[in-house]
Amino acid sequence: MKANTCDNICLNAPSNNYLLTKLSGIFPSFGISWIWLDKTNNNVISKSSPSSKIFKKTDDPTTIVSKYISHTNKNTWHSYYDIKRSTFSTIYNTEISPKKLSYIILFKDTSFSFKSNEYSIIEFAAAALGHSYYQHHIQSQLNDIQRHMRYMMTWSESLEWIKGLHNDDQTFYKELLTRAQTLTDANGGAFYFVTQDPYSPWLLNRVDQNSINRIEKYLNEKKTPLSKLSSPLLFDAKEKPSPHPHHHLLILPISCFKKSNNTILILSKPESREVFSKTDQVYLDLLVSQVYAGLEKNALLRELEDTNCSLRKEKKEQHILIQKLQETQDKLLQTEKFAAIGQLAAGVSHEINNPIGFISSNLNTLEEYCQALLLVIYDMTNHVTQTNNKDLIADFKQISINNDFDFIAEDLQKLVEESKEGITRVTNIIQILEDLSKTDSVTLELVDIHELLNKILDSTHIEIEKNVIIIKKYQKIPKIEAVENQLYQVLLNIIMNAIQAIDSNGSITISTSLPPKKECISISVSDTGCGIPPRFLTSLFDPFFTSKPVGKGVGLGLSLSYSIIKRHHGEILVSSKEGKGSTFTLELPFKQPEVIIEHEQT
Template identity: 30%
Template sequence: MELFIHELDWRVRIFDALSYPTLILRPDRTIIAVNKVFLSKYNVTEEEVVGKTCHDDVLPTHSSPKIPCTTDFCPHLTAKESAKTRSIQVQTKDKDGNPCWEERVFSPIIDENGNVKYIIESIRDISRVKNLEKKYSEMRELIDKVVQSSVSGIMAADRSGNIILMNEAAEKLFGYSILDANEVNIENFYPAGVAREIMRKLRDESLGGKGKLPITNVNILTHNKEEVPVEMTAAIIYEGEREAATAAIFNDLREKYAVAKKLEEAEEQLAHSEKLASIGRLAAGVAHEINNPLTSILLYGNMMYEALEADHPLSENLRFILEDAQRCTEIVKNLLAYSRQAAPSRAVFYLNNMVNESLALIRDQKFFMNVNVVKNFDDHQILVNADKNQLCQVLINLLINAFDAMEHKGTLTLTTYRDLENHRAFIEVSDTGCGIPEQNLSKIFDPFFTTKELGKGTGLGLSMAYGIMKENQGSISIKSTGPEGTTILLELPEEPVTDEFAFVSIG
């Protein structure tokens, strides 16, 4: 075997002292020297390696099919051609067969004419770095997954407020995509002044510590310029002492607020029902007590009236007394109806028919004179199972209230519809009347609350309606009211259509 070592300058021998396995190659890839570390690391002798080319099967790493040693990518070749240092990272196996990573650096040695004379190949074990890199990237992937799958919106911005991170929940909450991030600044995500206030609090050490914002309720601004209440926490991310970025976590409060509001309404309703129930019991007691004396007044009064001559001077006064006593009887009757505990006598009927019948029952045609009645009925016949007489009573009171509010001129719209999914039936009575003033809204279902002049209303209509609707598993509510008019909504459970009703024509 030819010896090539004499070709090397003595200075090249110092490479023997290098701690990395190192080879010296000619531009034609012939290995002319290897250092001692190389021999011991790969467990080969000088004779086995020197004189061969790096394409020969000289050591595990060289024979690895993963080494990009094709003509195009051969780092030896590119180092030779460019006369510059080139390197590649190679995944291979160590002498025990364990996977490892090597970095192979090819450094050309140039002669006085500028030609590449030799190439020094130095091999570094970078397995540790590579393993750390792998662990780091696995950890990053895990953190990414945790951030992305979080139900809370998570967002980070750099020092200038440019968005650098936005998870899916934040995209959904704010209505922006991370792809819009270049065009929006963190200030766009809050109503005017809020972002600054958050930064001020973040820097205030007395609130949650330096760079930390404890749970705070604020409004954010979505892409559609809608203000949404959220609960947020935030932190400044420091690089040394320097503020590098800010990160924040957001939780949408809309659902929580909606639940709280519903709860509050339910509590209010409960209090109202309790109040009505106690008034009802009281009213029932009083009505019973008054009923008997009233019956005597009417009986003896009528006897007196009949005994008097028609032109008797007291005859007219007595008639007034009897009329008012009769009115008292009506009130007592209503009171007893309002407080009555008896179950409604139910039957299945068509809602639209009942609305038509209630209209027909208002005999006093002066109500309709200047009122345009619009029927906006659901095309489908809606069936309900309720006490029809009671519901007529409710509706007649609503119609009279509407006529009164419009002072008998305007438009009265009667609408029926249903919610198929939840099996509910609805009647809406809308008028173009004066509306109910805000301060009366909480009182109109109370017994005896009336704004009508003495002798015109008793204030029992809506409180009776409230009780009747409840007894029939329904409800009554004010859908809207204002100077443009009032809409009262009645809701009842819808009865499923049975064979008996399936072919009945629309009446």
């Protein structure tokens, strides 16, 4: 037996196999094994097979030490003979920690004994074994810490990237592949897209196509093709045969973000680096899941924003439609009002015209009769006076005084004139009502609006000169098809209303223009008068509605104007601020699509 010194065994040995090789060199005729054991539950942490070829590979060092486990103490020697195997064994154990033991087992098929220096070598080897365990354990913990730090750094750097994700395109997969390599300390990787065009299923980064083909071939031979892969695979570079020689592999199917195993992630690194671990797999799976979750979240947020925009747009459109519907309903109501007033006017004018006619005629006759009676009375007074009969004259005069003849004679003519004026007003109202209810066809002609406005202003110059300044803002506009006398009446009504709305000094601005994208002209009459209270605006065009004092108007001017503008297929609009003035705007088409209707009783 060759006696070597303890220097032949290095405490900084890179692995336990190195220790086993050194002991085999010192004790070449022995079978040698080592084992780490957990004292709390007798579980084996790690072990080696016998080093000598004369023993079976199935010999388990655990069975050799099993009968000593319950009563062994630290730093003790044990020797025994195994009848079944016909082997002599020597066991030396060292307590690594209160819960762990390390064992060195030497055995052979003949009886043996050790010299003192050889005992020292074995004891030193057992100590080295314990040291190796601690070194392995600490290195494992350091590796876990490094993995976790890599993950945290990669994840923190990925947060901002995830916020800006829009879709899983090639750029997205390239970035994800780079981050996966950083996380696992891999130097190469690839994405395999199961559902993509078969001519371009791969996205490669520092991995050549030949290596990918070799991996695919290996997996196909193992009956686990990439397209059918459902669980992660880890490959150690030391495995023989290897799908990627001299390289560790991690293959991870991705089944998140509404995907079903249609993307495979492959990572590789050289055998000089640490093999991929379950921890790498967990961290990688977590990173990929979080990235896809961020991608899905961003997609949902964009979808939500698009939905909100669509809802806001729809709400705005609905608001516009509601406004249009309200305007249509108002117009329909206005039309129904005019239809009702037209029917009423037709009946009322027919029923009133006859009695008004004979009342007017009777008033004229009554006026003649009154004048005749007054002449008779005046003649009788002259005759009585000429008789010089003082008693008769006194009696006649007393009768005249008692009956207030002088007042009656003076007031009688006024009463007749006021009655005739009232009849005239009633007749005018009936005429307006008839205008609302009549539909005669009239001839259209080309009307110069500027000439028509100037004619109206000339006819109202007496009213205007009192307190109003007229401002003209005429633009170049064409002549339009219309019934001139009807438009004259409309514009006269609106201008007179503007004049009457101004109590003291003020101005009226009359503007003409061509509205954009419309086949019509626009006429606006703005005043600086008292304005219209908001509560009156909805009833402004109702027949018989007026805000003027009693006797100043009957409330049919704007109603008639509205009716005429509608018959001309135009629009009449009003805006007003109480105390600041009002603006009436007329829009009239260049040409009339049909004949204007007027003056035929329905």
